[in-house]
Amino acid sequence: MSIELEHVSFTYSKGTPYEKEVLHDISLTIEKGEFVAIIGHTGSGKSTLIQHLNGLLHPTKGKALLDGTDLSGKTKEARAARGKVGMVFQYPEHQLFAETVYEDVAFGPRNLGLTEDEVEQRVREALQFVGLDYDALAQRSPFNLSGGQMRRVAIAGVVSMKPDYLILDEPSAGLDPGARRDVFREILSLYKKQGIGIIMVTHSMEDALQFANRLLVVYDGRIIMDGKPAALFRERRKELQDVGLDIPEIYKLKDALRAKGLAIPETVTDTASLLKEIRKRKGLK
């Protein structure tokens, strides 16, 4: 099971004076069960890239395939393949439309042509997955919920499609730290329990380090780095900073400590082991 991009290039507004190639010859394979973080500046082409992964945009050159099926096709198989890749856009709560939470989350499953019993089952599961109480919320208007809850309803609306892959474009944008933590907890449990592939666009290096097992760095329409987050931060920190991207705070702290002669091993990437290491160095338990 995998999504494959083969030599994908994409040009916006082809044939007009505004024509611009925003992706250049990208080849990429994402397996089901991976948690991929995509990082890049605004305008680097990462939004365009993710829209190729579920057939919302079609490559100008090259191919986007899901298990061998061309995602840009017009066949029934192509449509089904696109349905296997769920997409949560930035600020997904701005796409809520139904009168009740139930109706909104049921929109996707109904479009799949499921029976009403199956739809209800899907809605229950999806709300549970994003940590919302079905009995308390299903019949309420989504527009009277808090920002964090609205976001989770919107995510549930995609989860209820039971995708094999879930793409999330900055799922925590605009939320306060508490709501952020909630949203990430749901995403992580979805990943662990359902074993689906997660592809998450983020601006936060901490999130990439903490959650992802693969990191793609997009710069100027190309993937310039692809690897394990910790390894990339360890070995190619300088390059990241050269293209104006941040590194996680813990690496900055370690750099500051090293500058004062307190070298912390490269294997330390979280606060708990950092504390342990400092205590050891200072002769404390």
Added chain:
Amino acid sequence: MLGDITLGQYYPGNSFVHCLDPRTKILVTLLLIVAIFLAQSVPAYVALWVMVFFVIAISKLPFLLVFKSVKPLLFIILLTLAMHVFVGQGETVLYQWKFIRITQEGIAMGIKMSMRLMLLLMISSVLTFTTSPIVLTDGIESLLRPFRCIGVPAHELAMMMTIALRFIPTLLEETDRIIKAQTSRGADFQSGNILQKAKNMLPILIPLFISAFRRADDLAVAMEARCYRGGEGRTRMHQLAYRGGDAAAFVFGIAMIVFLVLLRWGPLAAKL
């Protein structure tokens, strides 16, 4: 992509016409439209075509671009032509079969009427090609100002147009995103009868309306915070000012009218 739609049809440039005051361009366009309606005789139409070509030339617009502006109304122009040609009035009958009656006068009238429409479209599109929507708004506001005393809300109209110009691209982007989001949830906007199709649009329209209201709300607060309190006592950074070129343009517009009046009613009129 919805984002490809360019707003208005402004064709940036630095020509004599581009640099005219927007009020001049609006008023002279009106004068030329009056001139077009005055035309009766063949020489008058020749004069008008020469005038339009002259205006396009000094605007430094591609001729083809201006001709294309006729396209959206091509059907109506052809219909006008057909109506006059096939159900013509007049004495000189060339052909008659049942209700179809082709006359020399009818053909002449058909050509005149469709030419009139084409000339109107072309001359007014020169205005929109050479004037950015923002400047055009300023011009309209300034021209309507004297009518405030009879209740024409000149400032409010202009402010509404400005805000529309500012937010249309933003809302187009938003629409694009909502369509994509609902598409990836399996939404279908194509199939079904008209009623079904209309219903299928709700998942796009409702979020779009909600967002537009939210934006309007935010914008109202932001405007209030920046001391907005209507048109009263407001000044403008860009003051419109007539220059030498504007006088020339007015002279040109009035000359066209005088010329066409002479062609129609003047001493030569009888001979044409």
Added chain:
Amino acid sequence: METKQQAPFIDIKDLSHIYTDTENNEVLALDKVNLAIRPGEFVAVIGTNGSGKSTLARHLNALLLPSEGTVKIQGMDTLDETKLWEIRQNVGMVFQNPDNQIVAAVVEEDVAFGPENIGVPPDEIRQRVEDALKAVGMTEYRTRAPHLLSGGQKQRVAIAGTLALGSNCIVLDEPTAMLDPQGRKEIVGTVRKLNKEKHITVVYITHNMVEAIHADRVVVMKKGRILFQGTPQEVFSRVEELEELGLEAPLAAKVAFELRKTGMKLPQGIITNEDLAQALA
């Protein structure tokens, strides 16, 4: 401390704000808030959603009026209607959504919007717009369409709009919440520069601690009240209380806090990585 004796620029006394929500309940959004801000001070207000920080912001230029108590801007009471426009000229506002506060379809026209509203003569508007765009580093974008700018650039245009209005105090209500890291840096940098070089009084509302690190004073709010306040060093050292509120202290402060807990002796006020490295060296 000579500055302490200066008359406050913003003087809030026992400010309460009550509103009725969509379900007709009365909500106490601000509960007897007292706060005085000196001219030229950089105050960060932090708190989670619903802490009342945005409501507080809107009281500072009379977009909202007190249910109880008073808000005075340079001695002018926001309840005094005759002073309304003077207050709004003095206190500029920058809001969260960069798209929803730009009025005009050209950058310089938008910056001119404020001064146009208060009837400044055209030549002076041109001068103000030029100065304001220069101060935020947006001069080269003056004739661009706002929707083609990045989020950070849009917010800088919004800041320029307040400067052109003649504001000597800017209230920013979560200005970076919708921006990428690059945009954040632009805004934080611009605001610091205006505060340092032009002595603009800044009230910076955020839930991002890192952005508050350079403030003169940090005010922490919860449920309509000021919970505690102090220098960033004082506030960020209260790691446990911040986390209880759902806020995140900077990593260095957290590490220092944990180390102290297990008996390590460290000086107070460690909030940056460099502070911590220095203390451990």
